[in-house]
Structure formats: C-alpha cells, structure tokens
Amino acid sequence: MSITRRRFLGWMGAAGMGLTVGRPANAAGNKNFSGYPESIGVLHDMTRCIGCRKCEAACNEINKLPAPEQPFDDLSVLDNKRRTDATTYTVVNRYDGIQGADGPIYRKVQCNHCQEPACASACFVRAFNKTEKGAVTYDASVCVGCRYCMIACPFYVPAYEYNEPLEPRIMKCTLCYPRLMDGKLPGCVEICPKEALTFGKRDDLITIARERIRSFPEQYVQHIYGEHEMGGTNWLYVSGVPFSALGMREDLGVTPAPKLTSGALASVPVIAGLWPVLLTGIYAVSKRKDKIAAQERRQAVKAALTQASADAESKLSKALEQAELKHKRLLEVEVKKAVEEATANNEEENS
Amino acid sequence: MMSEEAIAGNKSLFTPFNLVAGIIVLMGVLLTILRFTGGLGAITNLSDNNPWGIWISFDLLCGVALAAGGYTTSAACYIFGLKKYHSAVRPAILTAFLGYALVVLALHYDVGRPWRLPYPIFVQQGTTSVLFEVGLCVFLYLTVLLIEYSPAALEWLGLKKVRNIVVKLTLVLTIFGVILSTMHQSSLGALFLIAPSKVHPLWYSTYLPVFFFVSSIFAGLSMVIFESTLSHHYFHDKMDDTHLKENRHVTFGFAKAACWVLGGYFVMKVFGISMDNNWHYLGTSYGLWFLVEILGFVALPCFLYAVAVREKNVRLIKWTALWTVLGIVVNRFNVSMIAFNWQLPSSERYFPHWMEIGVTVFLITVFIIAFRFIAKRMPIFYEHPEYRDTH
Numbered sequence: 001m002s003i004t005r006r007r008f009l010g011w012m013g014a015a016g017m018g019l020t021v022g023r024p025a026n027a028a029g030n031k032n033f034s035g036y037p038e039s040i041g042v043l044h045d046m047t048r049c050i051g052c053r054k055c056e057a058a059c060n061e062i063n064k065l066p067a068p069e070q071p072f073d074d075l076s077v078l079d080n081k082r083r084t085d086a087t088t089y090t091v092v093n094r095y096d097g098i099q100g101a102d103g104p105i106y107r108k109v110q111c112n113h114c115q116e117p118a119c120a121s122a123c124f125v126r127a128f129n130k131t132e133k134g135a136v137t138y139d140a141s142v143c144v145g146c147r148y149c150m151i152a153c154p155f156y157v158p159a160y161e162y163n164e165p166l167e168p169r170i171m172k173c174t175l176c177y178p179r180l181m182d183g184k185l186p187g188c189v190e191i192c193p194k195e196a197l198t199f200g201k202r203d204d205l206i207t208i209a210r211e212r213i214r215s216f217p218e219q220y221v222q223h224i225y226g227e228h229e230m231g232g233t234n235w236l237y238v239s240g241v242p243f244s245a246l247g248m249r250e251d252l253g254v255t256p257a258p259k260l261t262s263g264a265l266a267s268v269p270v271i272a273g274l275w276p277v278l279l280t281g282i283y284a285v286s287k288r289k290d291k292i293a294a295q296e297r298r299q300a301v302k303a304a305l306t307q308a309s310a311d312a313e314s315k316l317s318k319a320l321e322q323a324e325l326k327h328k329r330l331l332e333v334e335v336k337k338a339v340e341e342a343t344a345n346n347e348e349e350n351s
Numbered sequence: 352m353m354s355e356e357a358i359a360g361n362k363s364l365f366t367p368f369n370l371v372a373g374i375i376v377l378m379g380v381l382l383t384i385l386r387f388t389g390g391l392g393a394i395t396n397l398s399d400n401n402p403w404g405i406w407i408s409f410d411l412l413c414g415v416a417l418a419a420g421g422y423t424t425s426a427a428c429y430i431f432g433l434k435k436y437h438s439a440v441r442p443a444i445l446t447a448f449l450g451y452a453l454v455v456l457a458l459h460y461d462v463g464r465p466w467r468l469p470y471p472i473f474v475q476q477g478t479t480s481v482l483f484e485v486g487l488c489v490f491l492y493l494t495v496l497l498i499e500y501s502p503a504a505l506e507w508l509g510l511k512k513v514r515n516i517v518v519k520l521t522l523v524l525t526i527f528g529v530i531l532s533t534m535h536q537s538s539l540g541a542l543f544l545i546a547p548s549k550v551h552p553l554w555y556s557t558y559l560p561v562f563f564f565v566s567s568i569f570a571g572l573s574m575v576i577f578e579s580t581l582s583h584h585y586f587h588d589k590m591d592d593t594h595l596k597e598n599r600h601v602t603f604g605f606a607k608a609a610c611w612v613l614g615g616y617f618v619m620k621v622f623g624i625s626m627d628n629n630w631h632y633l634g635t636s637y638g639l640w641f642l643v644e645i646l647g648f649v650a651l652p653c654f655l656y657a658v659a660v661r662e663k664n665v666r667l668i669k670w671t672a673l674w675t676v677l678g679i680v681v682n683r684f685n686v687s688m689i690a691f692n693w694q695l696p697s698s699e700r701y702f703p704h705w706m707e708i709g710v711t712v713f714l715i716t717v718f719i720i721a722f723r724f725i726a727k728r729m730p731i732f733y734e735h736p737e738y739r740d741t742h
Contacts, residue, residue: 118545126477154546154549156400168391
C-alpha cells in the first residue's frame with residue numbers, strides 16, 4: 001500500500017485547507033467588487049446596426065478562424081438565428097416584425113466580458129481570467145474540457161470544439177485582448193461602418209449611453225443592457241425596442257455569478273469542521289452505550305447468580321434442618337419405642 | 352478476466368453472461384475508438400447549448416448518488432454502532448468503490464482532455480468552482496474507498512499484516528468518508544446553482560445541495576436493499592450464515608431508515624417550493640412532471656416502505672427499493688437535463704445519441720464484470736475463516 005499515514009493526513013489537511021483558502025468571492029466577507037475601475041468595454045447601439053456582417057468578417061480574419069461555408073457578404077445567412085460556435089466568436093442576428101420598429105433590428109452577439117464572469121467562477125483550473133483591462137481571456141494550456149463554463153454562462157457564449165478528438169478548446173471572443181495590449185481597437189469596433197459599436201472605458205460608455213437615451217427618449221428603451229445584468233458586463237447595449245424582443249434575457253437578475261455559488265462553497269468549512277466532532281461524538285456515545293449495556297448485563301448476570309446461589313443455600317440449609325429434625329424425631333421415636341419395649345420386657349419379666 | 356472466470360467456474364467459456372457481456376464490451380471498445388478519434392461530436396448529440404448529456408446526468412450524477420450505500424452503510428455500522436448491519440458493509444463498500452471508479456472512468460470519455468483530470472488538484476486550483484470541490488472530494492473519496500475495500504483483497508491475497516493495519520483505520524476512514532460524501536454529494540447539486548436562468552424554477556433552488564445530499568442517503572439505502580436482492584440471486588452460495596441471518600435486519604432496518612429520510616426529503620421539497628413561492632408553476636406541464644416526481648417517486652415510496660415494514664413484507668420492500676432507485680434517476684435527469692435549458696425551443700434541446708447510451712451501457716457492464724469477478728473470489732459476502740471476529 002503506497003498510502004502512508006502521514007500522506008493520508010496530509011491529504012485530509014489539503015482537503016480542508018484547499019477549499020478554504022484563496023477564494024475571492026467570499027459570502028461572509030464585507031468586500032464588494034464592482035469591476036475594475038479603468039476597464040474598457042464596447043457599447044452596442046442596436047438602433048444603428050445595419051447587419052452588414054463586416055464585424056463578423058473582421059473577427060474571423062483577426063482571430064484566424066476557419067473560412068465560413070457562406071461568404072460574409074452573403075446576407076441570406078441572417079435568415080436563421082445563429083449563436084457563437086467553435087469557428088465563430090461573433091454573429092449578427094436579424095429580428096423582423098418587431099412591434100414599434102420600422103424595419104428589421106440587428107443584434108451582434110459575442111462574449112459580454114462580465115465584470116464577474118460566470119465562466120471564470122465555474123472553471124476548476126482557472127483557465128479564464130478577468131483582466132484589469134476588462135477582457136475575459138482563456139488559457140487552453142490548462143483546460144480539461146469539462147464544459148462547466150458553458151453550463152455557467154448565462155449568455156450562451158462559450159463554444160467547444162466537439163470535433164477535435166484530442167485537444168479540444170473552448171472558443172470565445174477575447175475582446176481582441178492581444179490587439180488591446182498593442183493599443184489597437186477590437187477588430188469588430190474598428191471595421192464597423194455605422195459606429196454602432198463604441199469603444200471606451202466602461203464608465204464613460206455608461207455616460208454616453210445615458211446621454212443618448214436622454215437626448216432621444218423616443219428612440220431608445222430606458223435601459224442599458226449590461227449595466228447591472230449578472231453584476232454588470234463590459235459590453236453594453238442600447239436599443240429602440242425591448243431587449244427581450246431581440247432574444248436577450250431580461251430575467252437574469254443583478255447577482256454576479258460567483259455569489260450564486262459562494263453560499264454553497266461556504267458550507268465546506270462548516271462540514272469539514274463540524275462533522276468530525278459530531279461523528280466522533282456519536283461514535284463515542286454509541287460505544288459508551290454498548291459498554292454500559294455490556295456492564296449492566298454482566299452485573300445483572302452476577303446478581304442473578306448470587307441470588308440463585310443464596311436461594312440454593314437457604315434451601316439447602318432448610319432441607320438440612322428439616323432432615324435433622326426428621327432424624328431427631330425418628331431417633332426420639334426409636335428411643336421411645338426402645339424404652340417402651342424395654343419397659344414392656346421388664347414388666348413381662350417381673351410379672 | 353472472463354476466461355479466468357470460466358476456469359474458476361469450470362464451465363464453458365460461452366455462458367450466456369459471457370456472450371452478452373462480450374458483445375457489449377466489444378461495442379464499448381469500438382465506441383471508445385470512435386470517441387478518441389473523432390471527438391465528442393462523432394458519437395454524442397452534445398452541442399454548444401447543451402454541453403452536458405447523459406454521461407454527466409447518468410454516469411456522474413446518478414452513479415455517485417447510487418454509490419452512496421458505501422458511506423451510509425459504513426456509518427450505520429461503525430459510527431452509529433449498529434453492528435447487526437456489519438455483513439452489509441463489504442458489499443456496499445465494494446459497490447461504492449467500483450461505482451466511483453466507473454464514474455471517474457466515464458469522465459474520461461466526457462471531458463476533452465482526460466489526461467488532464469488531475470490538473471485541478473495538482474496543477475492549477477480553481478477554488479471558486481463548485482466543480483473543484485466535486486473533483487477534489489471524488490478523488491479523495493475514491494482513495495478512501497480503495498483503502499476501505501482493500502481488506503477483502505488483502506485477505507484474499509493472504510497479506511495478513513497489511514490487512515490488520517488497514518482494518519485499524521476503519522473508524523477514521525468512515526468519518527472521512529462521511530465528510531467527503533456530504534461535500535461532494537451536495538456539491539453535485541450545487542453545480543447548477545450558477546445557472547438560475549437555465550434551470551426551471553421548480554428544480555432550481557438554493558436548497559439544491561441539501562436536496563442532493565439528503566436524497567443520496569435514501570438512494571444509498573435503497574440501492575443496498577436492491578443490490579442484496581440481486582446478490583441473493585446470483586451469489587447465494589457465497590454467503591455465510593451470518594450474512595444470511597443479518598440480511599433480514601438489513602432489509603427492514605434500511606427500509607425503515609429510507610422511509611424516514613424520504614419523508615423528510617418530501618417535506619424539504621415542499622418547503623423549497625414555498626420558499627421561492629413557485630406554487631403557480633405546478634399548473635404548467637413542467638409542474639405536472641414535478642408532481643409526478645415528488646408524489647410518484649418520493650411520497651409513494653415513502654408510504655410503501657412504511658406499509659411494507661409494518662406488514663413485514665420483504666417483497667414490497669424490494670420493489671420499493673427499485674422504485675426509489677428509479678426515482679433518483681428521474682430526479683437527477685430532471686435537474687440536469689429536462690429542467691435544464693427549459694426555455695430553449697425544442698429544436699435546440701438535447702436528446703442522447705444511441706452511441707452515448709451505448710458507452711453508458713458498456714460502463715455498467717464493466718461494473719458488473721468487475722463486481723462478479725471480485726465477489727466470486729474475495730470475502731465479500733462471507734467472513735474469511737482466518738479473520739473471523741477480528742474486526
């Protein structure tokens with residue numbers, strides 16, 4: 001057996017400690033993270049988007065993704081609703097016949113780069129990183145391919161290379177992080193011909209969005225999507241029609257993803273601390289109960305034995321007594337008989 | 352393995368069991384080749400919207416829940432001091448050990464780069480992830496189960512000294528096992544806490560971890576009863592008098608316990624709906640299915656166990672155990688598959704590919720072959736004559 005006691009105890013310690021240290025989302029803590037202050041983002045004004053798919057083309061080229069089946073200038077692709085997949089970091093969808101809109105509305109889909117990303121919180125090898133710049137990046141060199149990030153993402157963004165047998169990766173928009181570090185704009189923002197995408201600091205983008213809504217209240221819905229959704233995202237959206245009409249969930253709530261599981265994770269130290277004490281206690285109690293029961297049994301047997309032997313003794317002595325008495329009486333009778341006989345004999349002789 | 356079995360049984364190699372098992376194993380090998388040459392896309396219906404399928408829903412979630420007999424039985428015997436269940440411990444530990452081993456094996460098919468499975472523990476720890484907790488606990492518990500199971504193998508191999516040392520660790524291992532089980536059974540439910548927008552409100556609850564843990568208790572208890580039914584059928588000749596005599600205690604005791612836990616679980620489920628005020632969902636089609644689950648697979652077995660124990664009806668207990676086990680499968684499927692992505696149109700929902708089911712059937716077959724191999728050779732259903740009364 002290769003498991004020594006020391007190693008085993010080490011594991012026990014590691015199990016307890018590993019789960020209690022280094023956890024940024026602390027349920028009981030008094031810390032509040034509201035995003036990196038200088039982080040950048042993109043504001044997508046859906047009233048300006050014309051669905052030209054130029055952003056898709058630029059993204060494809062910059063990220064060296066495989067060429068699509070249909071070319072990017074083929075707008076018939078927009079007839080179907082699409083989502084991001086293993087070969088596309090961003091897609092544009094068209095929404096027709098929406099009440100209150102003159103024509104079709106277009107929405108660009110890509111990673112929203114959450115301020116507190118669900119994918120990063122869910123990843124058990126920390127393959128995702130929320131950079132101070134604002135981008136959520138992914139490191140394929142540690143990824144196990146468990147796809148829990150895809151379960152966790154409320155926006156259905158991360159995609160997986162399902163047809164890659166040995167080295168599948170998670171695929172998603174990086175906000176062109178390498179370009180940002182070079183001082184360049186994200187590919188999609190740079191190419192957009194209608195300024196539907198505005199690049200800037202997230203705080204500034206919120207101000208810009210508010211300003212647009214305030215200046216043209218009849219043109220916009222009074223909501224900046226992404227300002228608070230799931231704790232806020234670095235991509236922000238303004239729209240002329242309700243977001244739910246564009247396939248955007250409005251019931252996501254404002255709780256950042258890490259907070260959703262921090263409560264459950266906080267139970268780990270409780271279990272690790274309480275169970276050993278409680279279970280050892282139960283063991284001790286049950287063992288003691290057994291011991292006392294055994295003791296009582298022994299005592300009862302002993303008492304019964306003593307009682308029995310005492311009974312037997314008294315019975316014996318009584319029997320002896322009786323026997324003696326009987327013997328005595330018999331003797332007396334015999335003596336009497338003998339005396340009587342003797343007397344009779346004497347009388348006979350005398351007479 | 353199978354040829355050895357044939358020799359051990361002194362029979363022909365082509366028994367019906369060997370034939371069926373052989374065909375399934377052959378299919379499994381082919382599917383394995385497909386999986387590792389074509390990727391997940393080649394044999395699964397998984398998609399970007401539905402990244403987890405039955406390999407998670409059944410192999411992982413149900414597998415772990417149904418292997419809970421290990422910690423419940425050993426805790427009952429060694430911690431709570433219910434010595435009359437002693438003969439049930441070894442079969443339960445063996446089931447748990449093989450069950451967990453199979454869960455880990457199944458994950459090798461599901462994750463993209465299986466050789467990196469140790470990464471979250473040894474390379475880079477994502478401690479904010481519930482999956483990290485699951486991974487660490489399952490890894491540690493599998494080790495614990497291996498040690499807990501090892502005395503049977505060591506007795507078989509005649510390694511007396513090592514065996515006696517391991518047996519001394521029983522209590523510590525049992526307590527450690529309960530701690531680890533509490534953590535990972537519950538955190539399998541907690542996995543879904545991060546996706547409130549994707550899981551139907553009737554199944555999404557902040558109590559998910561508690562639901563998963565409590566249901567694992569009656570799952571484990573019922574599985575022990577169900578399995579002993581099968582074992583009595585197939586391994587009766589291996590069982591010693593103690594095992595046969597104690598089996599009645601185990602059946603009734605475990606049925607009673609399962610009945611109580613099911614009752615508590617039912618109350619908690621109702622409490623869960625009240626807490627989130629989800630009553631209005633009960634009228635929908637999902638609501639009906641939810642009612643089927645908690646009335647048909649929780650309240651009903653609870654009632655049936657109670658009746659069966661009162662009337663000393665062993666047959667009914669056995670059928671109820673099977674029903675309860677099915678109920679666990681229904682519940683885990685509901686949370687992870689049926690209620691998951693409930694808002695997506697049906698064209699974007701997941702239904703398993705036959706080859707995914709094939710891999711699962713293959714893994715279950717491997718479990719049965721391994722169980723049979725061990726139960727036929729090692730002291731599982733009987734006490735080794737040289738070690739009688741040394742525990």
